Amino acid sequence: MDDKRLIYICGHQFPDTDSVVSAIAYAHLKQRKGINAVACRLGPINAETAFVLERFGIRKPILLKDARATLEEIEMDDVVSVRIHTTIKEAMELMSETGTRTLAVVNEKNQLLGVVTNSNLAYVAIGDTAHTIKMLQQTPVENIAKSIEGKIVYAPLDFKFNGKVSIVAIASTKLQNYELSGRLVVIGNDTDSQIEAINRGAACIVTVWTKEIAPEVIEMAKEHNCAIIMSEHGSLNTSRYIFFAPSVDKVMSSDPIYFNKSEFIDDAADRMLKTRYRSYPVVDDQNRIYGFVSRFHVLNSKNKRVILVDHNEYSQSVVGIEEAEVLEVIDHHRIGDVSTAKPIYFRNEIIGSTASIVAKMYEEAGEQIPKDIAGLLLAAMISDTLNLKSPTTTPQDLKIAEKLCQISEINRDDFAREMFEITSSIGNKSYEEIINQDIKSFNLSGHNVVIGQVVVYEFDEVNNILDEFTDAMDQYVKVNKIDLLTIVFTSIVDNGSIILAAGEMKKAVHDAFPNREGERYSFFSDVVSRKNQIVPKLSYALSQYKTSK
Incomplete structure (x- = not known):
């Protein structure tokens, strides 16, 4: 092994x-x-x-x-998780660093909120522009600065950004041909142009190739609630990375197909066959992320x-x-x-x-x-x-x-x-507890047979309950739909047993262990073994009874 x-x-x-x-x-x-x-x-x-x-x-x-086997017993992919305020750019970098294709989006308790996949992120780059604009409208200044590795010079409390981006190329016409109101403007280190962009209603100016911002630009920005960020990148990369500034909650799948770690592998496999996802999150009973499972893991799992x-x-x-x-x-x-x-x-x-x-x-x-x-x-x-x-x-x-x-x-x-x-006292137990305390199921001659053995120190406490107990046995047989219930009360002191039966096949018990004439519950001396004495005789009696039918 x-x-x-x-x-x-x-x-x-x-x-x-x-x-x-x-x-x-x-x-x-x-x-x-x-x-x-x-x-x-x-x-x-x-x-x-x-x-x-x-x-x-x-x-x-x-x-x-x-x-x-359950999911928690098989190998699965490790979890790489992010929080909902993580930027798309950070998520992309994390995927690249770890080699994972799916990120778990979790809260502070590590509970699953959603997943971000390669497909989710690819849509940001090649998807509809209107969708990107909508996401950027909801993006805070801090995320924009983070995505372009920029420095926030000024951030207004009331940041109103319409999600549109303009990259200004300075020409003889200056900014006359640009619609800048409510926009983010990527601009160079020309102070006059920066002031003009702010005056024309820019929501944010992002400067490139700029070491410092002139005081008058900052004052103008404060007057007009215009954010100022100094980018660490040139115009091209700055403009690219801005589109990855929204947080992952804007692109994540918020209702993914997921599994509980205690689910059986076969059940999970059946659900996987109805979908086409690369991997599926697995959580614990508190909805905390546990791992990611794929068809590969299921196919290679062992019982x-x-x-x-x-x-x-x-x-x-x-x-x-x-x-x-x-x-x-x-x-x-x-x-x-x-x-x-x-x-x-x-x-x-x-x-x-x-x-x-x-x-x-x-x-x-x-x-x-x-x-x-x-x-x-x-x-x-x-x-x-x-x-x-x-x-x-x-x-x-x-x-x-x-x-x-x-x-x-x-x-x-x-x-x-x-x-x-x-341990042998039955005084404080219900009849069902007494029946269930040591029972075994058998298939004897095609019949569903349950045989229980109750060891008592002596029979005094048993004799007074036998009639009521047999009624409880009849009810147990009906509820559990079995052919025969046999309960053997075995006394250690007396070294013998009283054998009770209920169910359609109880005649076989009376054939194997017949009560003496005039007795309803006979004592069978030296009969104490379910395995060697009860089961063999009862098995034979059932086979004979079946044949005689």
Whole structure:
């Protein structure tokens, strides 16, 4: 993995402790190896996971909402920005210096007001004269002086310029053939001619090849509200540069097509196809300029790079996972439907938790597990195996847990009791929160099946809510349009489960786990594993039910 782009490591939707911890620990291992990886979660963390993270002083992973790449994740052109009072000449020089063809016009907060392109500036030079005159009418003396690198000798408070420019060539007729009223007059160093131009109503005289202005000219200018500027250039360049004195707000595109940096690349590409601009501004949520993106950038962009932990089914993964580049899968569940365009590292083991696999990978990489990470991994193993009492527990899990206890300096049984007693209570949760706290989606025999597991310390608090809870399950099925919802209440103390079902296919659950005669909610002793005990039997029952139909 010599690509330095960020790698997102994420567990499944409705993340549980094993999913979250495995992402955190594996991202840490990747970082140790110099790989740019970050742990993610796909939803809110449950109470148990929150307790575990707080217990070891670890921040919760970032929330990943979509696996599709966004504009902020791809390369784009740097921003060259100007303010609205920047002169056209300054903008042209900036384009020449930086090689950019588009400037962002921003305010004092760096928020986008518009863009100036080569085409905008070219129109000043070759466009309609009337348009240029109109722009110059609104151009202050300061901009004119700046554009010709001139010195302001006098600037009236009430500057009235009609936008027209006269370049005076002195002949025997002097200024008799010129209409100068309200105009800017480019004139030489002849004092008499300067005074005459002012008397004839010039709004501004711009002198060339002049080292100083006579006092009487300045006095005359003050009397007639005529600006005086001494240019640093000759007549030709002075007259040329004056036309570039207006500010960029007079030529900018004030309503450009732009994108937010969090927009998906595919969506941006679709909008680009409908237009023909060279580049498009990209802004953040506060409309501050972020960059410029072009078709080139979009065509050469790459998808998000993702590593999946604790799942390998699209239905359980992040939105848009089909568009991402899946690099690895680390899991201990059945093999699902994830497919890739090229070979990847796929590690699937018969073991109690994904955290167990990640702990092994530290050892295989020759990396020492830090104390806090060891505590996290141990907590995930305890959570996923009910403190190593689940039938999914293997001899490997027992050895790994013992080593993690030594590193973290934690007594496993004491910590498990503390963790489950604090986090297994359902008394303060709504029924929807209870349903959602640890659910996984499956496609079993063509049916949309959701299976949730709620670990409680003992059944006392569950028995009193079962009737109302099944009604809430019926409503959940209707709202979410699923074929079957199964909720498994598992008691740590009693080492068994009560299994509830709702939806059109709930008969399959009753076939797989029939209630005893006379009981509505039977207790199934030693049934504690969703992965090894619930899903396989339910999958078989659904296949039989489908066939029998």
